[in-house]
Amino acid sequence: MRPDQGSSCSSALNYICRETSWNIQSFFYFPNEDKGRTDLMHPKRIRPVQHIRAMPRGSSRPQKILFSDGRQYIVKFKNNARQGTRALVNEYVAGQLAQLLSLPVPRFKVVDIPKTFIQSNKILSQYAFTPGHQFASEVIHPCEQLPETRPIPKELNIVNRSQCPGIVVFDQWIHNIDRLKRNVLLQPQPRKGGYKLYIIDHGHSFSFETPSHKRRCSWTPYTLKFLPQKIKPNSLYNWIARHARNSDDFFKFVDHIQRIPDERICQIIASIPHDWNVSRGERTALFTYLQRAKKRLPRLIARYLRKS
CATH class of the missing domain: 1.10.1070 (Phosphatidylinositol 3-kinase Catalytic Subunit; Chain A, Domain 5)
Structure with missing residues (x-):
């Protein structure tokens, strides 16, 4: 091939x-x-339920969020001020390639965070995050x-x-x-x-x-x-x-x-x-x-x- x-x-x-x-x-x-090809890699959608806290470290301003599958994820937002959206691209492509090699990366998803969820959370609103697709990595506990x-x-x-x-x-x-x-x-x-x-x-x-x-x-x-x-x-x-x-x-x-x-x-x-x-x-x-x-x-x- x-x-x-x-x-x-x-x-x-x-x-x-x-x-x-x-x-x-x-x-x-x-x-x-409006759709692209994202659904090819992420057939199962989950929705955000509760913002838990901002992570103490990380220049991309990552956030810990509980989702509808009952799991907590560390979410990087696409318009974070320091690293920008390209960091999410890098995370996603690297994560997919790592999985092909059976390397030990946490499970991850592309998640859709709506505007209403951002507006209802003070911290997310302060960072002026924009709604849409974000990169979410499952918390290892x-x-x-x-x-x-x-x-x-x-x-x-x-x-x-x-x-x-x-x-x-x-x-x-x-x-x-x-x-x-x-x-x-x-x-x-x-x-x-x-x-x-x-x-x-x-x-x-x-x-x-x-x-x-x-x-x-x-x-x-x-x-x-x-x-x-x-x-x-x-x-x-x-x-x-x-x-x-x-x-x-x-x-x-x-x-x-x-x-x-x-x-x-x-x-x-x-x-x-x-x-x-x-x-x-x-x-x-x-x-x-x-x-x-x-x-x-x-x-x-x-x-x-x-x-x-």
Whole structure:
């Protein structure tokens, strides 16, 4: 199902459409702008019931909200002042790709928050959030976070340690520049005598640092042309790497990524909600980036392992 790696994005899309008998317009063009293709990935809708509280951390001003399915979610709103709507796009695409790789991300949904719910909550009104589609990540309970100012305990038993090398490979593919200790959750597993590790907060995927070292979520087709670059080792990546037996544990995930059909990636990008304002050109650029990064992964991971 994969086109030749040297093909342009348009050639790849034409290949996919020819093989599946789909029209190329059905991927990145929506005649019915009120609906788009969001329903392809989110058939079951839930509604907000109660605003619980604003989260104490997070530049996107995340909010904890109870929904009609009885679960609590951390919701990022599309027009948050600091990260903007593009952070939701990054969260959504990264989350979908992580699920394809069976990586440990919390369950998430695109939810519709109506104007009446925002107006009835003082905090949401203060932030001037706009109604429409938002990104909601299910709360992991109970959970703990890694110590930010102290070394990670060596005796910490991670029950899903086989997934750890995939986190490094995945972050390289999506060019996540924000994998810090606070973006990892540990859920106690009493029966197994350890913790299940979850990765959260992918708002800085496909992102870049400015010359003044400010991180930007708002990628463009132009900025994507300069990616991927080799991710920088840090104490968390070093700790994650210790859970690998050898380099084969990393390259197993490289192979998995390279086997993801381009059609599946197209479907994910096409299902980005229309009110997140991602144009056809931007969707095509994102698809092109993921193809290019997929091709470069073996070399980038080999370089990372040599220098980490």
